Amino acid sequence: MxxxxxxxxxxxxxxxxxxxxxxxxxxxxxxxxxxxxxxxxVVGEDAKLTxxxxxxxxxxxxxxxxxxxSSDNAIKETKxxxxxxxxxxxxxxxxxxxxxxxxxARIASVPLDLAVSLASKGKLAGAYxxxxxxxxxxxxxxxxxxxxxxxxxxVPLFYVEDMTITEGAETISPLYFNKDxxxxxxxxxxxxxxxxxxxxxxxxxITEMARPGGTDEELKTLRFVPPTGSKAKAExxxxxxxxxxxxxxxxxxx
Numbered sequence: 001m002x003x004x005x006x007x008x009x010x011x012x013x014x015x016x017x018x019x020x021x022x023x024x025x026x027x028x029x030x031x032x033x034x035x036x037x038x039x040x041x042v043v044g045e046d047a048k049l050t051x052x053x054x055x056x057x058x059x060x061x062x063x064x065x066x067x068x069x070s071s072d073n074a075i076k077e078t079k080x081x082x083x084x085x086x087x088x089x090x091x092x093x094x095x096x097x098x099x100x101x102x103x104x105a106r107i108a109s110v111p112l113d114l115a116v117s118l119a120s121k122g123k124l125a126g127a128y129x130x131x132x133x134x135x136x137x138x139x140x141x142x143x144x145x146x147x148x149x150x151x152x153x154x155v156p157l158f159y160v161e162d163m164t165i166t167e168g169a170e171t172i173s174p175l176y177f178n179k180d181x182x183x184x185x186x187x188x189x190x191x192x193x194x195x196x197x198x199x200x201x202x203x204x205x206i207t208e209m210a211r212p213g214g215t216d217e218e219l220k221t222l223r224f225v226p227p228t229g230s231k232a233k234a235e236x237x238x239x240x241x242x243x244x245x246x247x248x249x250x251x252x253x254x
Contacts, residue, residue, distance in 0.1 A: 014214035015222075020206065024113035027177075027226045028234035029053040029131070030060035031115075032067075033108045034251050037243035040105060041127055041252045042067075045152045049127040049252065053115035055155060055177050057233035059134035060107045067253075071100040101253050108244040109234035112224070116206065118247075119153060127250065131155050131202070133177065140179040144199045155202035157224075158182045160195040164221075172223040175205065181228050 013020070031053055032040045044050035054060035078097050079089050086093075118129040130153040133141075141156030142148060150156065157175040163186065164171050176182040179197060186195050209219050238244055 012212040013210035014216060014219045015209040017210060020210055021113045023222075023224055024116060024206075025111045027112035027224050028109045028230045029055055029112050029115045030057050030233070030237070031108050031110050031245055032060060032064050032105050033245060035104055035106065037108060037241070037246035038249045038251050039245065040102075041250045043254065044128070044130065050130050051127065051250070052130050052132040053110055053112075053119065054132045054134075055137070056134045056227050057107065057230060057237075059132065063132075064102065064105055064107065067105075068100060068102045071102050075100060101251070107237055108241065109237040110245050114245075116203070120203070137178055141199045144179070144197055157200050157202055157205060158197055159200065160186060160197060163189075163195070165189075165223075167223075171221065173218065173221040174223055174225045175200070176225045177227050181225065185225075 015023075031051065034040070039051040041049050041051045044052075052063070054063070075097055079093075082089050082093050082097075115129070115131060118124070119131050122128070132153075133150075133155045137156060138150050140158070141150060144158070145156075155177070157177065158179045159173070159175050160182065163174065165174050165185070166172075174182075174185070176185075182197065183194070205222070208214065208216075209222065
């Protein structure tokens with residue numbers, strides 16, 4: 001479900017295609033790329049070749065750290081097995097084993113409008129793009145919703161009924177990617193009384209906002225709130241990088 005296709009190629013939704021794209025563009029996501037900005041692709045949970053857009057820098061960093069450590073351990077074990085069989089690891093063995101492909105990786109920032117557009121296109125040249133919320137946000141969403149699973153690529157959004165925030169002359173209804181951030185903003189507004197937190201899903205919300213013939217005026221007030229610190233992290237990622245994310249190329253790690 002691309003932003004454009006959701007709006008049937010026009011601005012007939014209750015929220016126009018251009019407005020929706022503008023709202024999403026303000027939210028950074030984070031991708032693991034090589035020094036030239038080429039995204040890494042791995043075999044995802046559904047056994048499909050996949051590259052991920054993480055909704056938080058911390059989650060992207062965690063996954064990258066795990067990948068580096070896992071690859072280091074695999075290389076170490078392979079050398080250990082070769083040494084046990086042959087007595088030593090030769091130069092030819094070293095070349096065949098190769099180096100850790102994750103050691104040169106970095107984290108790049110990609111705006112959510114582009115991430116959603118790519119993720120919603122389905123299979124692209126034999127591979128997929130997916131949105132990836134953090135493990136803790138998934139756990140919070142499942143606890144709120146009372147369910148036991150969130151399909152890969154789905155992103156929870158947290159909200160409180162009738163909660164509004166004033167931005168200039170606008171009164172908006174905020175949707176949060178992080179439950180604790182929602183509760184912190186609520187506490188600043190209302191004090192210590194805990195609200196009833198509810199959860200919806202990003203792509204379903206976008207679809208409803210852009211659906212032709214929609215009549216729910218409240219959808220016009222919805223705003224996506226970037227996770228705390230994500231904009232600052234996105235700026236840090238962008239410093240000195242001429243090509244933060246390169247489409248049309250891929251780096252596959254099996």
